[in-house]
Amino acid sequence: YVWENEAYILEQGTCLQPLMSNVLCVVSQHQARLAAHMGLGEAVRVVGLPRLDAAARCIPEAGARSGRILVTTANTWSLNDAHAESVRAAIADLVEYFSRTGSPPVAWRIAPELAQEHGLELDSASSIELAMSESSAVISLVSTVVLESMAAGLPTCIMDYRQEPLWLQSAWQIRGPRDIEPVVRQMLDPSREKLAYQAMCLEDELAPPG
DSSP, X not given: OTTTOOXXXXXXXXXXXXXXSSOEEESSHHHHHHHIIIIIGGGEEEOOOHHHHXXXXXXXXXXXXXXXXXXXXXXXXXXXXXXXXXXXXXXXXXXHHHHHHOOSOEEEEOOHHHXXXXXXXXXXXXXXXXXXXXXSXXXXXXXXXXXXHHHTTOOEEEEOOSSSOOSSOOXXXXXXXXXXXXXXXXXXXXXXXXXXXXXXXXXXXXXXXX
């Protein structure tokens, strides 16, 4: 609901107003800057993401591993009806693209109900870390998997059809069906420039608190 909160207290209208707490905890400096510009600066605290704070950062390298694309969603994959509709449209477009092209190989680690709608077999890896280790790139709808994937050194794409600003930064984005083919092609043969930009995004998104 970040961009759809209608209970504004500022004349120009910003999200998370009124703030129903004394403190707003955010993961990154990037998110803190966004919240500050929305009039919430005094309440913002950067707390990081504890389960990733101590994780080793892998330097992205050009060149594919297995050639496999991992597609993921968050466990809570939609926040309202409009969001659910956009997620379903995005998954349907990915299914159509990979079915039509027949390549590259794809592992689906998405919500079971979404997989059932398309008759997809879910990835059987015991953990997201194992699934990523067997993949060359990741396409994720909005989820902390984006950060985990970038930290693991994988080319990572955020897929979100909503025409709203993204709270996470990434070198690759799919905002509509026309983006799928060029993004998949680029991530399987990533340029050093894009990998450097991804490293910068990760540094901004997982900068230590303080």
